[in-house]
Amino acid sequence: MTTNSLSRSNTFKTNSTVLSLINDHYHSMFLNTNDELELARFGLRVGSTLGTGTYAKVKSAYSEQLSHKVAIKIINRRKAPADFQRHFLPRELSILQQINHSHIIQVYDIFSYGNKLCIVMELAKTDLLDYVKLIGRLDEDKARKMFTQLISSVDYLHQINIVHRDLKCENVLLDKSFDVKLSDFGFARVVQTNELSHTYCGSAAYASCEILQGIPYNAIPADIWSCGVILYIMVYGSMPFDDSNIRKLVRCQLEKKIHFSRHKPLSMECKQLISSLLEPDIKIRATIVHIKNNDWIKGHTMSTINDDSSKAISLSAVARTTATTQKLLSSIVNNLQESTIKTMKKTIPDNY
Structure with a gap:
C-alpha cells in the first residue's frame, strides 16, 4: 500500500x-x-x-x-x-x-x-472507504461533519471506558443520509484508567507508532491516532504513510513525516489538527477535549496553506530532531522485533 x-x-x-x-x-x-x-x-x-x-x-x-x-x-x-x-x-x-x-x-x-x-x-448504505474511492477526497465542510460525528462516537465510548482498537475507514459506515455509524467491535474492550493493552489490534496502516513498536500501549491515545489517519484519508483521498514496510512506516511516524500535498489545498487549521492527531508523543497527542475545542472542528478556518508553508509544517518535527534523537530512532526502528511484525500479519483472519 x-x-x-x-x-x-x-x-x-x-x-x-x-x-x-x-x-x-x-x-x-x-x-x-x-x-x-x-x-x-x-x-x-x-x-x-x-x-x-x-x-x-x-x-x-x-x-x-x-x-x-x-x-x-x-x-x-x-x-x-x-x-x-x-x-x-x-x-x-x-x-x-x-x-x-x-x-x-x-x-x-x-x-x-x-x-x-x-x-x-x-443496515448501512456504504462505508467511508468505498465512499472516498467513489467521489474522491471530501471537501472540508463534508469532512468536518463526518469527522465530528466519528469523534462524538469515540468520545462516548471512551467516557464509558471502552476502546475500539480497530478504527479504520472500513468500520466507519454511512447511512442513507451519509451520517457516520461506527461499527465492528470485535477488538473493543473495557479498560480502566491508565490501563495498558498488550495485544496488537487492527491494521498497520491505521495503527499508532507505539502499537507498531510492539510495546504495551494506552489504547485511548491509540484510538485518537487512528482517527487522525481517517481524517487524513477524508481530506486527501490517500494514506498518510506507506505501510508496505513496517520499519519504514514506524520511522516516518516517529519523525512525523506527514505528506501534505501541495496539489491539494487544505486549510492550515485542518493540517494542524491532523498533525496533532498523528503526534508520536502520546503526552502531547491531541485528546478528545482538544479535538472538540479545535478551531477547524468549530469551523474557524482562515486560509489555505501555500506550498512553502506546507513544506514547513511537514518537516517541522524533523528539523527539531537532534543527532542524538536520530540515533535513538534508528535504534528503535532497527530493533523492532520480528515477532511483532509477524503478529501484525496474523491478526484474527479477516477481522471476521
Whole structure:
C-alpha cells in the first residue's frame, strides 16, 4: 500500500486448491439454504450477502418485527478460532449490549441456532472507504461533519471506558443520509484508567507508532491516532504513510513525516489538527477535549496553506530532531522485533 492509493485493510488469506474451492462453494450453497430457513423462524427474510470472512458473513434481510431492512452478521462457531470464541467474541457481545449512540450502529437482537451466532443490526448504505474511492477526497465542510460525528462516537465510548482498537475507514459506515455509524467491535474492550493493552489490534496502516513498536500501549491515545489517519484519508483521498514496510512506516511516524500535498489545498487549521492527531508523543497527542475545542472542528478556518508553508509544517518535527534523537530512532526502528511484525500479519483472519 502506498500513500497514493487506498485499499481494504485485511489480513492475509491462505490459498486454496481448486478442488477445495469447489467443495466450499457447494457447502456454502447448503449452508445458505439452511440459514434462510432458520432465520425465517425469527421473522427475517434473508437478502443479498454484504460481506464474507473466514468464519462469518454479513447478509441483508427484512425484519418482519421491525418492518424495515437490517443487516445480520452470522458467525460460524465451528470455524471460529478458539481464542476468538474465548476472548474476543464474549467481549464484543457484552459491549454491544452496553452501547447506545446515534453514530454507532444499533444492535437490535442477538440469538443463536445450531453452531451459528447471529447479530441483527442497523443496515448501512456504504462505508467511508468505498465512499472516498467513489467521489474522491471530501471537501472540508463534508469532512468536518463526518469527522465530528466519528469523534462524538469515540468520545462516548471512551467516557464509558471502552476502546475500539480497530478504527479504520472500513468500520466507519454511512447511512442513507451519509451520517457516520461506527461499527465492528470485535477488538473493543473495557479498560480502566491508565490501563495498558498488550495485544496488537487492527491494521498497520491505521495503527499508532507505539502499537507498531510492539510495546504495551494506552489504547485511548491509540484510538485518537487512528482517527487522525481517517481524517487524513477524508481530506486527501490517500494514506498518510506507506505501510508496505513496517520499519519504514514506524520511522516516518516517529519523525512525523506527514505528506501534505501541495496539489491539494487544505486549510492550515485542518493540517494542524491532523498533525496533532498523528503526534508520536502520546503526552502531547491531541485528546478528545482538544479535538472538540479545535478551531477547524468549530469551523474557524482562515486560509489555505501555500506550498512553502506546507513544506514547513511537514518537516517541522524533523528539523527539531537532534543527532542524538536520530540515533535513538534508528535504534528503535532497527530493533523492532520480528515477532511483532509477524503478529501484525496474523491478526484474527479477516477481522471476521
